Amino acid sequence: MAITYICRYCKTQMGSLETGAVDEFRLGLQFLTPGERRDIIAYTPDGGMTVKVVCEFCREALDANPELSLVASPLQ
C-alpha cells in the first residue's frame, strides 16, 4: 500500500511512503470528519492512497493572500 502526498493547490507531489497497512492514527486521520476525509483522502485503483496536503509554497501564498483559499477550495 503506497501513500502519496500531493499539494491540493499546485498538485506538487510532496512525497510518498510504502506501508504494509495504512495507520490512520499515525497519519492523524482520525481527527477528520467524514466530509474532510472525502475531501482530503483519495483511494487509487491499485489500492494506494493519495492524501491532499498544502505544500510550503502554497501555505506561504495562502498566509499572504487568505482569499486564495476560497477560490481554490470552495468547500472551505
Ligand SMILES: [Zn+2]
Ligand atoms: Zn502547493
